[in-house]
Amino acid sequence: MKIDSINIIGREKVSQPIYRYVKPTDYYKDALGEVSPTEAAMINEVYTLEMKAGEYSSFYNTTSDVAGFVVEFSGKLVGFDISEINRAWDMLYRLSLPLGRSGVLMHTLSAINIMMYDIYSKYLGVPAYKIMGGATRKHIRAYASHLHPIDFKDLQDEAREYVSQGYKTMKMRFISGPSDINGIEKNIELVKAIREAVGYDIELAGDAWMSWNYNFALKMVKKLERYDIAWIEEPLMPDDFEAMKMLSWKTGIPISEGEHHYHIYDFKRLLDAGIRILQPDAVWTGGITPMKKITALAETYGAIVVPHTGNVYNLHVIGSEPESVTPVAEFLTKYREWMEQHMGGTPFPKNGYFTLSDKPGFGLEYKL
Template sequence: MRVKDIVLVKANYKPNLEAYPYTKPTDYYEIKGLNPLESAGYNTVSFVKMVTDNNEESIVEVSDMVADIILKLKNVIIGREIDETERIFDLLYRITLPFGRKGIVMMAISAIDLMLWDLKGKETGKPVYKLLGGPTRERIPAYASHLHPTDINELRKEALSYLEEGYQAMKMRLCCGPLDGYKGMERNEELVKAVRDAIGYNVDLMADVWMAWNLKYARRMLKRLERYELSWIEEPLPPDEYHAYKVLSKEIGIPIAAGEHAYTVEEFKLLADYGIE
């Protein structure tokens, strides 16, 4: 089965997203009056379809900028066997080295890779997880991931609703960064305290910062939050600040989660080399 074409199915669908009172990531992310997600095309969604010579199809959902890259790369893929997943990945990675390696280019290559694996599953009649070696466990713990920085009373109610649904772990978001100063730190702590007081200490609580702090701010903020026994703090720093992550992980008692914005094996190796777990 060979790749016949890659086409845009539906472009620029903009979901109805609810707004929350966040400090913009890293505080100085204004670009031509847009927030970072709008500037990067994240708030619009495109659907890209890969079609084979026997009319089998696979569809992925990506941002419109990623869709543009996929369509630019499609001539490299058309006519190739869908079983050539490793060869196609390596080829796409190699030809995009001057402007790729991270970000939207790797997202585009990943989307192509996903469609190829999906088509391999359809060709063999097996789910992709079996093609990749099968399951390694029977059950996977789940956590509720929302708890945006809204009204304190509403935040407590939301946290308690997750307990009623049976969740024993949940992740919240923090809204303030370096430019918010001491009052911002107080607000972040107020949010964490409200949720922790509502759910108690027998439930895992995590917090996500989405790359919004610098090392100086993270040190001070996380020292204030240690008393609330967070299971982890997610991406407190920009993803390329490996040394700062290493320093922070040695100074702070809260485990640090990183890697969401790592795109390659090499980046994960860097995280490991710097002792970031």
């Protein structure tokens, strides 16, 4: 069965509430103001792609820039057998070397790779995780991810709500970085408020979203160690591997990285820097093909993979790997919807667990 075409079949403007949290752009609030999640990721419109192969189709939502590159590359894929997933990925990666190796170009490879996985598993009549090696478990533990800085009472109420919904792990967002002279104290006050609400039987992680530098991060981890933090996510700029190495050696709090890293080479550098919680995303890092390689690489270092977001593609990867390597999935409780317009079948956790679907492919349906 051959690939016939890849086309843009829809576009829609999106907007997202502005949630407060620390950002690497905080030095420029006078020019940018408070940046929303969609603005930070340059997501102003969502484009829907359709890949066709005979009677089978796959639908995928992405940004306008990625959609343009996918269509640009699509002519080179016409006539490929839908099973030639790795061949197509390697060819396009090599073709795109002068253009990127990260960012939008890898997002483009992700889109194509995921759609090929989707159609091929539909053709075989099996869920996508079965052509990744089969499921290691039917249910995947989820952690609740939000807790943006707001009024302390509201923050505590939100944390208690996640406990009542069955979550044993949750992730908060820090509010301050080096641009704020009182930033360390402000961050600690948020952690204290959540710990007072849920106690210490609940795992609590914190996200700094690439916004700290080494000196600020070192002071923060020393203050945070008494609060039993499960991990600190992206405390440093994504290319500062040397600072990651120094920081990971100076704290007992695990440092996680990977949301803004690409393919296996970045993840080898992260592991060599002492990072033992990797957070790639199938829609960003290049697709399912590199995700499987990253999880294998992580296992050789004794690391775990906790993908960024609990999108259905990441869930199939998690569910196809040993629980010792991919133990938990993120669930963005408040703002995961902007990339899921008109998509039916998107998974949601119940009682703190996702359940893998038995539907062919990734189990998504495009609905106008």
